[in-house]
Amino acid sequence: MTSLRARAVTGGILWAVAIIVxxxxxxxxxxxxQTQARFIEVLETRHSQAIVAVSNxxxxxxxLVxxxxxxxxxxxxxxQYWQVETDTGAIYASPSLDEERLPRPFGLSQERQRREFTGPNGEPVFAIGQWVPVRNGAMWxxxxxxxxxxxxxxxxxxxxxxxxxxxxxxxxxxLGALxxxxxxxxxxxxxRQDVSGRWEQEDGLEVASYPVEVAPxxxxxNTLMDRNRDIMRRSRRQAADLAHAIKTPSAIMRNELENLKIEGMDVxxxxxxxxRLDAQLKRSFARMRADGTDATVGVATELDTALxxxxxxxxxxxxxxxxxFKATYAKGLRVRMDQSDFEEVTGNLLDNALKWAASEVRLDVAETADGQIMLTIADDGPGIPKEEIAKATQSGQRLDTSMPGTGLGLAIAHDLIHAYGGKILLSKDDRLGGLAIHMRLPFASAKRSD
Structure with a gap:
């Protein structure tokens, strides 16, 4: 994934480095x-001073010394050295040369000669020399x-x-680029933070609070969220209408079967x-409701009321x-889940736990360290073997036919909880010895807007 921050920082650093280099x-x-020009200027000044001293x-x-x-x-x-050579070959030199001598001149031109050579002690030397006339007409x-x-x-x-x-x-x-x-x-x-906050509020983003470049x-x-909200609401209504439409034929069929049973027929x-058909439909409608829920616009359930x-x-x-039956929960907790869905899931799981419990069922609710809500429903019944736990949340898996039911209660709970971004885990309860169902649900931190 390309990062705007990384691209901007890299581009800014490269541009700064290029400019700096x-x-x-x-x-x-x-x-x-400039330093070289100053060096030559100083040397030319010293050469001019030497010419004046020679002339005088x-x-x-x-x-001369x-x-x-x-x-x-x-x-x-x-x-720093100077050397004067007469046209007769006599040489006069600065004490700084000691026994060393500078190279002899080329020709007798009165033009200034500039050259670089190896001087005393093998050091590089830059020299300026010139033939100048003196008082007796000679050239030095x-x-x-x-x-x-x-x-x-x-x-x-x-x-x-x-x-x-x-x-x-x-x-x-x-630092400035960063x-x-x-x-x-x-x-x-x-x-990004405001969009994330739409989980907790129904109002749209305030366009005026953003720069003009981001406003579009x-x-x-906002348009996408409104459209998505409308689609989800229509989906929920359609699921509810479809469920209601199927309930009547199902009830009629159930009544007819009951009449046939009274007449002695094996039905x-x-x-x-x-x-099982009713349970499968119930599960499908539950998933449709969850997928079409208003979760993005602040659904929340007050646990004080529901529990x-x-x-x-x-x-x-x-x-x-x-x-x-014992229930323990803190006051003021809220979960990001539709109240009817929450009550359906929790009610089904509690009903299932009560059905299988030998003598006790416990419900514990607490806030986790990472800001989630953990609901634990435990009983002292036979529980579920480890190798069978994965099947318990799958569609149509009845692990024990000695009790009435469809085997879809856990599967429906699993679907609904996952649709709201939660998780459901099954384990053996250390305290009661039976099955423990752990439901981790998102915490709703803000009041829903009116």
């Missing part, structure tokens, strides 16, 4: 060119040189500084078949049979 390359290139001291060449007296020329192998070659090692070190420091700055900018950019994505997607997150989608969702097989009514009814039924 291009910016870093551009700034680094610009600063490097050509009559006494021994004074004092005339070009910059301290950087006094330290051996400082990286004045040359100054500067080590490129310091320039390269300065460049490395500059690159590291720029890299640190752009790394920080990258971090801020990525923040922007979160802000942009917030209306979609709100929409909200309108479409038990036909009665059993009609019972209170059942507690009174089954207390009386249990007393009539000499058995005990």
């Amino acid at each position: 291009l910016g870093l390359a551009g700034v680094s290139s610009y600063v490097t060119s 001291n050509s009559d006494s060449a021994n004074d 004092r005339a070009i007296g910059d301290l950087v020329y006094q330290v051996p192998f400082s990286g 070659y004045v040359q100054v040189a500067s080590s490129l090692r310091s320039f390269e070190e300065d460049q490395a420091v500059l690159r590291n500084t720029l890299l640190t700055a752009f790394t920080f900018v990258s971090f801020v950019g990525v 923040t922007q994505v979160a802000v942009v997607l917030q209306p979609l997150n709100k929409l 989608l909200v309108n479409d969702i 038990q097989d036909a009665v059993d078949a009609l019972d 209170g009514r059942m507690e009174r009814a089954f207390n009386a039924l249990a007393r009539n049979e000499g058995k005990i």
Whole structure:
């Protein structure tokens, strides 16, 4: 599944990285060119100063060391050098060269010569040299040189500084992209939460509370929900009408069979078949009602009301049979299930438990840690063997024919509960020793809208 958040974050990060890399390359290139130009400018200034010193001291060449007296020329192998060569081959050099000498000039051109070579101590050196006339008409070659090692070190420091700055900018950019994505997607997150909340409310989504870009989608969702609501309501009505239409012929057939039985005819097989037909139809109609329920628009059952009514009814039924019925449930619980469906499922299961119980039936209701409602119906009857539990919720599976019934009670309960997003599990009850039916149903947290 493609994530809008992932796509937006990835695109934003890639775009930020591209801009930062291009910016870093551009700034680094610009600063490097400016630094190089500054390096050459300083060297040219020193060359001009050397030419002036030579012109003023050509009559006494021994004074050149004092005339070009910059301290950087006094330290051996400082990286800053000068050298003067006369047209007769005499050489005067800065103390920084020690015993080393710079390369000799090419030709006698008075144009400035720029060249790079390996200087003292094997370090790269950039030099500027020029033949200049002196007072006696002779030509002297004045040359100054500067080590490129310091320039390269300065460049490395500059690159590291720029890299640190752009790394920080990258971090801020990525953080900004994440923040922007979160802000942009917030209306979609709100929409998802609001759509989920339609389980608890009947009203549509408020279009005005969303950005104009999302508003058309909200309108479409409202239309779809209204249409879906209408379809489900019509489906429920059709199921109810069909059930009512079949009840009358079934009742007539049952009366005719009863009359035939009174007359002495053996119609038990036909009665059993009609019972199973009624049960199958009941199950089908129950599924149709559940599939067409208003579950998406806030159906809910107040357990205080539904269970209170059942507690009174089954207390009386249990007393009539000499058995005990106990119900334990907290006040204020609500399940997301139609009340008629809830009462049908719970009533059938309690009736089945009372039929099979030896002496006691218990109903316990509690809220689970994950916010669901757990209903447990347990009895002290024979229970169901483990290998038979799977059959108990299947259509038409009667595990014991010694008791009257169709074998579809658990199957109908299973279908209805699953239709509402719940689960039903069967096990042996540790306390009473009989069958325990656990029904996990969605919790309805909000009051239904009027």
